[in-house]
Amino acid sequence: DKTKGIQNDTEVTATAAKKTTAEEVEENGGIEGKDLAAWVGDNLDSDFWKKGVVAKSTITDAAKKAAVEAAIQAATKVEDITDPKRTTDAEVLTPNDGTLKITFADGSSLTVTQKLYVYKNGSNKPTNPDQPTPEDSVVVTYKAGTGVENFADKEVLVKKGTSETDLPEKPNAKVDTAKGYKGDVIWTADPAIDKTKGIQNDTEVTATAA
Numbered sequence: 487d488k489t490k491g492i493q494n495d496t497e498v499t500a501t502a503a504k505k506t507t508a509e510e511v512e513e514n515g516g517i518e519g520k521d522l523a524a525w526v527g528d529n530l531d532s533d534f535w536k537k538g539v540v541a542k543s544t545i546t547d548a549a550k551k552a553a554v555e556a557a558i559q560a561a562t563k564v565e566d567i568t569d570p571k572r573t574t575d576a577e578v579l580t581p582n583d584g585t586l587k588i589t590f591a592d593g594s595s596l597t598v599t600q601k602l603y604v605y606k607n608g609s610n611k612p613t614n615p616d617q618p619t620p621e622d623s624v625v626v627t628y629k630a631g632t633g634v635e636n637f638a639d640k641e642v643l644v645k646k647g648t649s650e651t652d653l654p655e656k657p658n659a660k661v662d663t664a665k666g667y668k669g670d671v672i673w674t675a676d677p678a679i680d681k682t683k684g685i686q687n688d689t690e691v692t693a694t695a696a
Contacts, residue, residue, distance in 0.1 A: 506590070506592055506593075506594035507557050507590035507591060507592045507594050508590060508594035508595060508596050509594070510553070510557070511553075511554050511557050511590070511596065512596070514545070514547075514550040514551075514553050514554050515541065515542050515544065515545035515547070515550050515551065515554060516541075516542045516545075516554070516596075517539055517540065517541060517542060517554060517558065517588070517596060517598055518539075518540060518541075518542045518543065518598055519538055519539065519540075519586060519598035519599045519600025519601075520537065520538050520539070520540045520600055521538070521600050521601040521602070521603065521617075521618050522534070522535075522537060522538045522600065522601075522602050522603070522618055523602070523603040523604070523605060523617075523618040523619050523620045523621075523623075524574050524602065524603075524604055524605070524620060525574065525604070525605055525606070525607065525620050525623075525645055526574050526575070526576060526577060526604055526605070526606045526607070527574055528574045528604075528620075529574075530566065530572070530573070530574060530602075532563050532564050532565065535564040535565060535566060535586055536558065536559075536561065536564040536588075538564070538586050538598070538600045538602075539558055539561075539564055539586060539588050539598055540555075540558070541554040541555050541558070542554075557590055557591075558588065560590070560591045561588050561589060561590050561591065562589050562590070562591055563588075563589045564586055564587070564588045564589070565586065565587050565589075566584060566585070566586060567585050567586070567587045567597070568584035568585050572584050572602050574604050576604065577604055577605060577606045577609060578602065578603060578604040579603060579604075579605070579609070579612075581601040581602055581603055581604075582601070583599050583600070583601060584599070584600060584601065584602060585597055585598070585599055586598050586599075586600060603617065603618055603619075605619065605620060605623070605643055606654075607643075607644060607645045607648060607654050608642050608643070608644065608654025608655035609642060609643050610640075610641065610642055610643075611625055611641040611642060611643055619643055620643070620645070622645060622646040622647075623643045623644065623645060623646070624643075624644055624646055624685055624686070624687055624688050624689065625641055625642070625643060625644070625688045625689075626641070626642050626643075626644045626653060626685070626688075626689050626690075626691055627639055627640070627641050627688075627689070627690045627691070628640040628641075628642070628655075628656060628657050628691050628692075628693070629690055629691070629692045629693070630657075630659065630692070630693055631674075631692040631693055631694040632667075632694050632695070633661060633662055633665075633667035633694050633695030633696060634659045634660060634661060634662055634667070634671055634693045634694060634695050635659070635660045635661075635662045637657050637659065640655070640657050642654065642655045644685055646684065646685060646686055647683065647684040647685070647686075648684050648685050649679070649681070649684045649685075650675060650679040650681070650684075650685070653673075653685070653691065656673065656691075657693070659671045659673075659693035661695040662695065667695045667696065668695070668696070669695055669696050670695070671693050671694070671695055672693070672694050672695065672696075673691050673692070673693055674691070674692050674694065675689050675690070675691045676689065676690045676691075676692070677689060
């Protein structure tokens with residue numbers, strides 16, 4: 487009784503509110519953003535954005551890292567809350583920071599900062615090896631062979647499944663007529679590109695003439 491105070495034998499029980507998943511994640515070391523890559527025209531859904539949320543690299547305890555990763559995988563939604571929202575309408579090779587919001591299974595949430603690179607089919611291969619590229623990309627290297635005027639090797643990113651006839655950004659190879667070659671430029675892929683499945687591996691494509 488607030489007025490009379492305690493008057494009888496009494497049990498006093500200590501309780502505490504259950505921690506939210508977001509609080510538990512923070513206590514276990516937290517999360518951070520991971521830069522992602524997509525193709526022009528790709529769909530940016532929750533499953534895609536979830537790849538942009540990872541356990542912090544500073545977590546050294548394996549059990550804590552596993553707990554954070556489990557919470558990420560069990561999350562109900564990851565969404566881009568950047569203003570304006572990011573899209574894949576056009577190529578973006580120098581992106582600004584964006585913000586992702588991850589909502590955990592209990593409804594609690596956290597945010598992380600990361601970037602989204604958007605490539606067209608045939609974008610130049612990044613010079614920075616740490617820059618992310620689409621998961622389904624391969625590198626095509628165009629090279630000058632016998633019978634054509636020399637040109638510098640050109641490396642481009644190509645989407646898996648692209649047919650040999652649709653390979654993008656081929657150099658303007660010219661027959662070396664000064665050395666007696668003639669006819670048309672012939673492009674040869676190594677390894678050969680499957681006519682049904684399209685390109686599946688990093689490939690050298692060499693221009694030659696007879």
